[in-house]
Amino acid sequence: MSGKPTIKDVAAQAGVSEATVSRALNHSDQVKPATQHKIQQIAQQLGYHPNGLARSIRVQHTHTLGMIIPDILNAFFTQIVRAVEDAADATGYDVFIVNTDEHLDRESKALNLMLEKQVDGVIIASAGGPTNYVEWLGGTPAVFVDRMPPALIARQYDRVLVDNVQATQAVVTQLIRRGAKRIGIINSAVSVTATERLQGYHQALAAAGRPFDAAIETTAWTDNSNVAQMTRQLLVNQQCDGLFAADNTIMDTVLHRIPELDLAPFQLGGFDDQDWFDFLPYHIVTAQQPIVQLGQTAVDRLIAQITQPDVEPQEFRLPATIVTH
Amino acid sequence: MSGKPTIKDVAAQAGVSEATVSRALNHSDQVKPATQHKIQQIAQQLGYHPNGLARSIRVQHTHTLGMIIPDILNAFFTQIVRAVEDAADATGYDVFIVNTDEHLDRESKALNLMLEKQVDGVIIASAGGPTNYVEWLGGTPAVFVDRMPPALIARQYDRVLVDNVQATQAVVTQLIRRGAKRIGIINSAVSVTATERLQGYHQALAAAGRPFDAAIETTAWTDNSNVAQMTRQLLVNQQCDGLFAADNTIMDTVLHRIPELDLAPFQLGGFDDQDWFDFLPYHIVTAQQPIVQLGQTAVDRLIAQITQPDVEPQEFRLPATIVTH
DNA sequence: GTGAAAGCGCTAACAA
DNA sequence: TTGTTAGCGCTTTCAC
Numbered sequence: 001m002s003g004k005p006t007i008k009d010v011a012a013q014a015g016v017s018e019a020t021v022s023r024a025l026n027h028s029d030q031v032k033p034a035t036q037h038k039i040q041q042i043a044q045q046l047g048y049h050p051n052g053l054a055r056s057i058r059v060q061h062t063h064t065l066g067m068i069i070p071d072i073l074n075a076f077f078t079q080i081v082r083a084v085e086d087a088a089d090a091t092g093y094d095v096f097i098v099n100t101d102e103h104l105d106r107e108s109k110a111l112n113l114m115l116e117k118q119v120d121g122v123i124i125a126s127a128g129g130p131t132n133y134v135e136w137l138g139g140t141p142a143v144f145v146d147r148m149p150p151a152l153i154a155r156q157y158d159r160v161l162v163d164n165v166q167a168t169q170a171v172v173t174q175l176i177r178r179g180a181k182r183i184g185i186i187n188s189a190v191s192v193t194a195t196e197r198l199q200g201y202h203q204a205l206a207a208a209g210r211p212f213d214a215a216i217e218t219t220a221w222t223d224n225s226n227v228a229q230m231t232r233q234l235l236v237n238q239q240c241d242g243l244f245a246a247d248n249t250i251m252d253t254v255l256h257r258i259p260e261l262d263l264a265p266f267q268l269g270g271f272d273d274q275d276w277f278d279f280l281p282y283h284i285v286t287a288q289q290p291i292v293q294l295g296q297t298a299v300d301r302l303i304a305q306i307t308q309p310d311v312e313p314q315e316f317r318l319p320a321t322i323v324t325h
Numbered sequence: 326m327s328g329k330p331t332i333k334d335v336a337a338q339a340g341v342s343e344a345t346v347s348r349a350l351n352h353s354d355q356v357k358p359a360t361q362h363k364i365q366q367i368a369q370q371l372g373y374h375p376n377g378l379a380r381s382i383r384v385q386h387t388h389t390l391g392m393i394i395p396d397i398l399n400a401f402f403t404q405i406v407r408a409v410e411d412a413a414d415a416t417g418y419d420v421f422i423v424n425t426d427e428h429l430d431r432e433s434k435a436l437n438l439m440l441e442k443q444v445d446g447v448i449i450a451s452a453g454g455p456t457n458y459v460e461w462l463g464g465t466p467a468v469f470v471d472r473m474p475p476a477l478i479a480r481q482y483d484r485v486l487v488d489n490v491q492a493t494q495a496v497v498t499q500l501i502r503r504g505a506k507r508i509g510i511i512n513s514a515v516s517v518t519a520t521e522r523l524q525g526y527h528q529a530l531a532a533a534g535r536p537f538d539a540a541i542e543t544t545a546w547t548d549n550s551n552v553a554q555m556t557r558q559l560l561v562n563q564q565c566d567g568l569f570a571a572d573n574t575i576m577d578t579v580l581h582r583i584p585e586l587d588l589a590p591f592q593l594g595g596f597d598d599q600d601w602f603d604f605l606p607y608h609i610v611t612a613q614q615p616i617v618q619l620g621q622t623a624v625d626r627l628i629a630q631i632t633q634p635d636v637e638p639q640e641f642r643l644p645a646t647i648v649t650h
Numbered sequence: 651g652t653g654a655a656a657g658c659g660c661t662a663a664c665a666a
Numbered sequence: 667t668t669g670t671t672a673g674c675g676c677t678t679t680c681a682c
Contacts, residue, residue: 052441054659116377
């Protein structure tokens with residue numbers, strides 16, 4: 001941002017007013033084709049690029065959506081970003097991504113950054129950050145996707161989520177059908193999501209007349225550092241012949257731990273399919289989240305919030321698909 | 326961006342001038358602790374967030390770096406983004422990411438967007454886009470990372486690259502050591518990179534006294550749609566017992582094709598290690614690019630360009646590490 | 651230690 | 667069809 005040409009330079013060079021240049025470069029209707037053309041030519045040769053900041057400050061919006069994700073190395077979020085970008089792009093919005101690495105304080109910072117950059121709205125796939133989103137967000141439209149904070153505060157925003165209990169139940173049921181007698185769970189620690197997935201697990205067990213056993217219901221720490229140990233605990237000590245890993249990062253760790261263990265046949269279930277599951281020497285069943293629809297819906301709702309004064313916040317529950325390897 | 330409180334509101338509420346509020350919220354030295362405190366309090370309770378756009382337009386920089394990547398679904402680029410974010414974060418810069426999906430026209434658009442958003446500099450991991458970056462970029466500092474456009478125009482910018490010929494040579498040599506007699510290559514179509522990797526392949530062959538054979542030197546299309554077929558061509562028809570896949574997306578496709586083929590033992594080599602290679606039923610050797618250093622160096626150079634008027638553009642070649650599975 | 655005023659680059663009335 | 671003017675929200679001299 002140094003000696004860049006401004007609208008003033010173009011105006012001077014073309015011998016017209018700044019207003020005319022502005023008009024020529026935007027809603028070209030009002031300006032004489034000749035001037036129009038000349039101005040564009042000059043802008044081009046001067047290497048003029050409009051200053052979007054100045055424009056945004058004037059028109060009072062940026063036409064930009066913010067998106068906050070907890071882990072850019074996680075393929076699931078990467079795919080969601082892609083879906084959101086595509087949906088936003090289709091409606092002419094740009095998207096500004098920031099990654100929090102599952103750090104609470106980075107989430108507040110991210111939110112702050114988005115507000116300073118004056119995004120028109122924000123899609124949040126991270127939750128558990130600032131205790132009170134309402135306060136932080138002020139009037140900025142927001143929608144939670146995939147994850148959400150506890151219901152009380154989430155209720156004020158749109159939420160686009162997967163039907164976690166149905167999905168988990170389906171996976172665990174499939175594990176049972178495949179012959180697993182004793183199925184352990186390594187749950188995640190993600191606020192609402194985890195509760196729901198545990199519920200789905202219980203429902204599947206109950207439906208099959210199986211008892212619950214607290215000894216095989218475990219929870220991963222946020223950094224997954226206890227997952228390797230839990231894997232051993234369940235599959236070896238507790239003699240489980242089935243294991244449900246509540247998200248793809250947990251599954252990853254489980255998968256890496258398994259080869260070191262000496263195991264009888266077992267069944268594995270989890271969330272979010274990965275391309276390379278095909279290469280594993282055993283079968284896996286996963287609930288594949290409808291990523292594209294998740295992203296699309298989030299964008300649709302957000303834009304609705306932005307453009308229409310008072311649409312009621314709603315919760316959307318999209319069904320997952322069971323895929324087996 | 327509607328009824329948000331501005332600095333004026335805070336000033337009014339606090340009974341001071343806008344200037345004082347500005348001072349209190351930034352370089353707090355000059356203002357009396359009492360006023361200082363009072364202002365912060367009021368800002369807080371009003372839910373005031375400074376308008377970064379207005380600020381940037383005034384101070385003539387955004388303290389934001391742009392980063393253009395070709396494929397956000399590719400773990401390699403995702404990791405580079407992460408490295409860049411970390412490096413930028415450490416120096417207080419924000420980063421604005423945009424994904425081009427390997428589309429040439431999207432790259433121009435991306436560049437345009439960055440310029441409009443007035444980023445202070447841009448890191449480009451995509452290349453082959455606009456024929457003339459110089460013209461598009463104007464005076465905006467830029468550095469190419471991982472990929473670069475043809476030398477003539479790249480020379481005007483910093484380039485942070487891996488030593489492709491050394492890396493490829495090392496991998497192919499390793500394949501030879503492991504007993505491969507006839508090693509085919511599926512090269513990528515990425516401008517300079519591909520040429521260098523082919524050169525490394527040739528050097529390894531030459532060093533081992535092996536002949537070249539154009540019949541087993543193939544090139545993937547940008548969307549990899551011919552790779553499955555090439556895999557068969559090399560491993561079956563051409564009876565190769567070794568295969569070098571020039572990037573991770575090519576390797577992916579190869580890996581998925583292999584199980585359908587009925588093959589004698591073979592050796593596989595490629596670029597960029599993946600976590601799950603451990604799960605494959607055969608060995609792989611890859612050149613692991615020094616992603617963190619790549620990102621770090623790119624950021625360092627870019628910031629140097631931004632803050633110092635005339636640092637000479639340079640090319641950096643970082644060594645890859647060979648990893649075997 | 652604080653205020654008044656100017657101006658960053660742009661767009662949108664209102665005039666002409 | 668085009669120009670003049672004001673002002674978006676902020677920072678920064680220059681006064682006091």
